[in-house]
Amino acid sequence: MRVFQNVEDLGDLKAALREAFEVKKNRFQYQELGRSKTALLIFFNNSLRTRLSTQKAAMNLGMNVIVLDVNQGAWKLETERGVIMDGDKSEHLLEAIPVMGCYCDLIGVRSFATFESRKDDYEEKILNQFIRYSGKPVFFMESATVHPLQSFADLITIEEYKRTARPKVVLSWAPHPKALPQAVPNSFAQWMNAADVDFVVTHPEGYELDPRFVGDARVEYDQLKAFEGADFIYAKNWSCPGVTRPADYGKVLNKDMSWTVDAAHMAVTNNAFFMHCLPVRRNMIVTDDVIESPQSLVIPEAANREISATVVLKRMLEAL
């Protein structure tokens, strides 16, 4: 595996899940694989879970880890070619990327959508430069459009907790004070479409996800109707994806607090588990009582980030 971006990069999903559970039983069994190998984790944006779980995963595999916070301890990078660089950016990505590639064996990159240009965001301008110029395998630690380490952990969690062969999984939009990227819902939709689940998406009008991720998944604009009989509720806010309303890309269209997942919402489900990728705004996305209920999987789901990352890095090491 030279790139970890989409669900297809993992090949047979059932095999990947088996591997995840095997790793979870003994996460240190592949320590020789990473000896004298270095993972470089590059953060253009803040991170808690991804930062910790990916470091832990790399160390599980015996790797050395270097963490680089761009814009903290390094400097701003120019991304456009042809610019006379007389401003505040000291270096061009076209130099910085191959240089970073020199000092490591695997590169993880976090770089969020900027909402300045839907085209740039959805073309994965930054990450594609890393793929093209770093000379090393690249895994996405949340990019402008996807967050596959999260979705793989989500899938592992659903597989662990499901009570039926083909559970009903609902991805539900919920309100948030700020404009958030679509990376998590995009990836979650992509992974659920590839998994053996009954997948439904619910959100207000205008929040339609990009077809390349959501595919022909069922969309239900009535949130409570979507929740009926659900086995898993996956809540998440996202800003306008600019599909049905291109001019509103990246904007907050709606703060309707009736979409907050509360006990009344959960009451219509099949005693569903509650999931969220975290960080979560309590009493915006979900009420205190739902997130603290026995049905809440937010912590086991986060714990599985270490497992998904270990599997991904293991496969990348094996392919070196």
Added chain:
Amino acid sequence: MRVFQNVEDLGDLKAALREAFEVKKNRFQYQELGRSKTALLIFFNNSLRTRLSTQKAAMNLGMNVIVLDVNQGAWKLETERGVIMDGDKSEHLLEAIPVMGCYCDLIGVRSFATFESRKDDYEEKILNQFIRYSGKPVFFMESATVHPLQSFADLITIEEYKRTARPKVVLSWAPHPKALPQAVPNSFAQWMNAADVDFVVTHPEGYELDPRFVGDARVEYDQLKAFEGADFIYAKNWSCPGVTRPADYGKVLNKDMSWTVDAAHMAVTNNAFFMHCLPVRRNMIVTDDVIESPQSLVIPEAANREISATVVLKRMLEAL
């Protein structure tokens, strides 16, 4: 040991000191103990000695180390339950703490007093959440009220340099431009009360330390009288502890430069050693000539931070 907060957590102090000197002779002898174990060091506040010495200690024991600077590279955390999180805080400690606990075996936390509420500070609101929700052993890397890794290092240093079986040790307040927490003097008083020393505290009126730490230690308001015949002078500034003057908690009551430890002060001692936990404001707390004198132990004392941390982490690993 599941929590390292107070002197009692270490059990028999003489045994702990013996262990410290044994570790100091060969600090790498327990490298197998930490294999495939991860220490997570969480800093809500800045750090130099604690950051370096605790990383070093964990590596002495063969551990992996992850350092997390909250508010730098991560984000602000909500600490109150029931809040509608529509402000600048992206995540709740109730999620963040168990998540952090997922990716490590031991957790160290630095979180200073905020002086917003004496009750919150003295109830150790933040650290107690880590103890309660992280699922992992927690060691204090300076909390709102204590700094036990420092006090243990101080005790080791006194044991190394003492010239009599029961030396006279004086904790002396000294002036400082800013309001500092009471963590260091609280812990130092607690540890000296538990050690075999003649302990005296001296400070201006209003700076009385909390009885749960200072106990029935002798307090002498005349600094020079306190210094008479002392074997060790331990200087430190602290702000008003709010014991005798509750309304002034966390305030600077006094900047009397006659309390600065200078040669005239040291002249009345029994050729005392000078100690300070560092960082120290020169010519506020202590004059250049005293801190640079052969009697100054500030550097060996700092070096013993590695030893105290190694012993504490070793014991926590043994108890896993």
Added chain:
Amino acid sequence: MRVFQNVEDLGDLKAALREAFEVKKNRFQYQELGRSKTALLIFFNNSLRTRLSTQKAAMNLGMNVIVLDVNQGAWKLETERGVIMDGDKSEHLLEAIPVMGCYCDLIGVRSFATFESRKDDYEEKILNQFIRYSGKPVFFMESATVHPLQSFADLITIEEYKRTARPKVVLSWAPHPKALPQAVPNSFAQWMNAADVDFVVTHPEGYELDPRFVGDARVEYDQLKAFEGADFIYAKNWSCPGVTRPADYGKVLNKDMSWTVDAAHMAVTNNAFFMHCLPVRRNMIVTDDVIESPQSLVIPEAANREISATVVLKRMLEAL
């Protein structure tokens, strides 16, 4: 080797180059040398290549690495003696440096010229305090006046790519929007004077480098004339070194864009290789087409930073 600052610290340059190429063949062959040894990397200024390549080098040698960003996660340090420290600086270098030395075996320091005082900068006030007070071997990761890890990497690169026994190497000033230190050109001149090359320096009037570094190297004020027949063009901006114009130390005297290295400049060379230490301002220092040409060595040169650092740390470990 107790200090790595100048080319002389490396002894016989040919032997050092042989060692570099041997290390490059197998950079992990000395992993036992660094076992249980800790490198502390202290950054007073930002860093990308030095940060990554030096971490990688230390890990190549089996060392533990601690990275400390002063002013981020630590605090401001006082450097003057005798000051009443009642301002924003919490600690004095005279305490901080020996303390840092306690927790490691080797210390690397980055501390740029401040341009506040030519005397302080050129006396290496900060680095010399580390050499004097840390108690540990110190290597320069770019100081006020030198950047020897860069120059050693440059020399390795020239040795790898040279097509004649004694190539012509031209150090050329080029325009830049901000005032940059002279560390890179100083060191490059020092190392080229010590190497077996035909060395020429070219820059506008007023940019004369300090004689202690540039020695009696040939200076040619006509850039194109300097470039004639060159085998290597080493471009770099620097601010006024204050040699011929003492009052202008650290100032930008010139932004003449005719000095930008473009295809017309390269056309008069002997099909020269293009070198730059990076980060580089494109279309200020060098045009897009020159830096992207097959003759551009900026990436292999950066990759050799890992090699130069590995050799330097290896020698320091051997001398412990």
